[in-house]
Amino acid sequence: xxxxxxxxxxxxIADDVRQEQGGKVTILGIYSGSVINVSLTMPxxxxxxxxxxxxSLAFLWWFADGEGHFNMTASVTDPNxxxxxxxxxxxxxxxxxxxxxxxxxxxxxxxxxGEYKCSITLDQQEYRRSFKIVFG
Numbered sequence: 478x479x480x481x482x483x484x485x486x487x488x489x490i491a492d493d494v495r496q497e498q499g500g501k502v503t504i505l506g507i508y509s510g511s512v513i514n515v516s517l518t519m520p521x522x523x524x525x526x527x528x529x530x531x532x533s534l535a536f537l538w539w540f541a542d543g544e545g546h547f548n549m550t551a552s553v554t555d556p557n558x559x560x561x562x563x564x565x566x567x568x569x570x571x572x573x574x575x576x577x578x579x580x581x582x583x584x585x586x587x588x589x590x591g592e593y594k595c596s597i598t599l600d601q602q603e604y605r606r607s608f609k610i611v612f613g
Contacts, residue, residue: 556591
């Protein structure tokens, strides 16, 4: 067993992600960089005067190297420290000759300005990333 390296592990944030046949992944509406600028005047954001939210926000963890069977947990935490998504104890396998993709989606995704924390753990190895929501 070899843990994936932190340097080659990527987190892609998008409106949606889907696993397709043949091992392909469809990614819709990728947010580039670590800052998501949201306009509260967008019709899909606040059309009926509710708390601002995106219809969904998806997270694709992409592991390029490493190999083995792992016990995985994953979470997304908002700027207030509230866990928005929690995936407890799931067994996954990373083959040495291919990538491993882990997909998560929060729908709807409540918007709070500030830094969100994403983490995924394979056995005892934790991978952390963060992104910010700003209103513009």
